[in-house]
Amino acid sequence: MRELSRLILIGPPGAGKGTQAQRLAAELDGLHLSTGDLFRANVRNETPLGLKAKGYMDRGELVPDDVVLAMVEDKLAATFPPGRTARFVLDGFPRTVVQAEALDQMLMRRGELLEQVFLLDVPRAELMRRLAGRLTCSACGKVAPASDPVRTHCPACGGLFAVRPDDRPETVTRRLEVYEAQTAPVVDYYRKDGRLAVIDGMGDVADVAQRLAAGVGAAASGGPA
Numbered sequence: 001m002r003e004l005s006r007l008i009l010i011g012p013p014g015a016g017k018g019t020q021a022q023r024l025a026a027e028l029d030g031l032h033l034s035t036g037d038l039f040r041a042n043v044r045n046e047t048p049l050g051l052k053a054k055g056y057m058d059r060g061e062l063v064p065d066d067v068v069l070a071m072v073e074d075k076l077a078a079t080f081p082p083g084r085t086a087r088f089v090l091d092g093f094p095r096t097v098v099q100a101e102a103l104d105q106m107l108m109r110r111g112e113l114l115e116q117v118f119l120l121d122v123p124r125a126e127l128m129r130r131l132a133g134r135l136t137c138s139a140c141g142k143v144a145p146a147s148d149p150v151r152t153h154c155p156a157c158g159g160l161f162a163v164r165p166d167d168r169p170e171t172v173t174r175r176l177e178v179y180e181a182q183t184a185p186v187v188d189y190y191r192k193d194g195r196l197a198v199i200d201g202m203g204d205v206a207d208v209a210q211r212l213a214a215g216v217g218a219a220a221s222g223g224p225a
């Protein structure tokens with residue numbers, strides 16, 4: 001069985017990408033790279049990149065491709081300098097076909113390939129239910145588990161739980177439209193070249209993690225996920 005090193009979790013907002021990518025990256029001993037988290041950290045720290053991204057994020061629109069690509073390339077180069085094999089789970093990137101093609105080229109320049117993409121499949125009504133009232137730590141970005149008793153502070157870092165500005169209902173609707181228009185074609189991009197596996201994203205975190213682990217196992221042994 002080959003070892004998988006470079007994976008993507010793709011799916012609409014609220015599908016559980018962040019939670020699952022964090023777990024999977026820890027299991028694979030790789031980097032969990034969430035472009036949304038990177039942007040939010042830049043917004044919090046009021047960096048030039050954050051100032052550039054904030055307006056798009058608040059409206060539920062995508063940050064322009066060139067800005068996202070420069071940020072991802074910098075992060076990969078800093079984490080995996082020449083000679084070090086890249087090991088990562090990407091979450092929230094790529095979100096356009098331009099980004100997907102650029103990622104393939106970026107990796108090709110490093111002599112590496114993206115091995116597998118997992119689509120977390122969750123029906124729209126369930127996404128709306130999950131996103132309405134979702135609480136996120138305003139300091140570290142951890143999502144408050146729905147199964148936990150409601151609390152005001154993050155168990156991981158002590159930061160305050162709050163509704164993410166782009167989880168407000170009107171922005172959620174826009175984010176879902178943007179996903180359908182710009183990110184669904186990325187799913188087709190990977191489906192066409194055989195790198196896509198669809199994972200049922202319904203149920204609790206542990207159930208989905210188990211299905212994902214089975215998908216990783218199947219991809220590693222070269223069979224259908």
Ligand code: AMP
Pocket residue numbers: 013035036037039056057058060061062063064068091092093094095096099166175
């Ligand atoms: P997320 O946390 O992944 O839902 O991302 C939050 C917001 O950050 C998105 O609604 C976009 O405004 C922006 N963003 C994150 N990743 C990307 C990306 N790959 N391309 C463009 N915009 C992004």
